[in-house]
Amino acid sequence: MSVETAVHVAFDRVDAETDRVDSLKPAFGRFDARVRDLEPVGGRSSSSTGPTRLADGGIAAAHHHSRQSGSPGTADDAAGSDRRIRTIRNAFARTVLSARGEGTDASAVAVVRAIRSEFGDEIAVALAPGTDARFTPAVKRAVRSAIATRRAELHAFRDALDRERESLRSARTDVDAVVSWIASADETPLSGLGFEALRDRHETLERHRERCAERLEARQATLGSATGHGAEAGLTHRSLVSHLYAVDGFSTPYPVISTVVRLIDCCESCQRSVRDHLTRRV
Structure with a gap:
């Protein structure tokens, strides 16, 4: 050279990286809007509640509570929560994953791997298939907080x-x-x-x-x-x-x-x- x-x-190289970031920024905005509009199980998350920080254990606490609760609607709630989490993964694939140039038809494993690279292990576990995770208000706040951090x-x-x-x-x-x-x-x-x-x-x-x-x-x-x-x-x-x-x-x-x-x-x-x-x- x-x-x-x-x-x-x-x-x-800087021009190419700028194009990549300019594509990702609105993609994260669209993904956040999709998560925002999705109602969690157990009631709508309060807009007055501050974002759940991962370090606060919000996700883990929510999962522990869901496992301990023996309410009659638990099975139905779990099925609905699984659909919601799948909806979030699909939304991530259509927005962020697509902006990353990795397509929208990636496998669930590939999507979760990409979620981990963007948001870390706790969010990836919360949104992974085959777990007992529930899309509770606390989980919703934690996901949106992670999105806000990534956008910043x-x-x-x-x-x-x-x-x-x-x-x-x-x-x-x-x-x-x-x-x-x-x-x-x-x-x-x-x-x-x-x-x-x-x-x-x-x-x-x-x-x-x-x-x-x-x-x-x-x-x-x-x-x-x-x-x-x-x-x-x-x-x-x-x-x-x-x-x-x-x-x-x-x-x-x-x-x-x-x-x-x-x-x-x-x-x-x-x-x-x-x-x-x-x-x-x-």
Whole structure:
């Protein structure tokens, strides 16, 4: 991969990931609406009750209560709850799974596996087939709370992608300018330049080297920051970059830094060659 290509490929990667997030965000909104409109067994969940947090044990407590209750309607409730949970899995497949590009006709096992990857083990168990799980108000609140958390994470991730794109745009401008100048300058061999022309080339190389050094410093500052809601979501820009570029097509998760460092080395090497020719003219 050429010096400048790494930054251009990084730009394409960010665009692709942005498209993915922009597809997922409304999909989670549609999924939440479907869960919201589904009445749980045992009565409609109160809108005044706050969301159930997984750490509060809301799901486990609800399941324990359903197993201990021996009311005559338990069998009917269990059948209705199973239908509701199946409805939720189907809604997840039609919304989130479809947006992930995995189709809407996936098996129940594949759907539950995807639910686990998005929401964690407790939600996956609560929505899995073949269990004694019941779609109680507490379970409904826990599922909607998990959806809200995931949507907040996607919002933070989208903010981070916007910042990454802006950082890449600035880096691409600098890299393209330096690479273009070096390619043009190389068309004239140093042996064909006089003393003044050699000195001008050395000074221009120094300006390009300084420009790259400034870009390197700016990039490192970006990597050390959190973006938008990132601090709340636990998202640092460095973790975003590692996620984006630790894939096939990238020899390093830091393509901008790698590219700029190579350009700095190139400028310094060219300067040494120019100085060598300058000393010969003195």
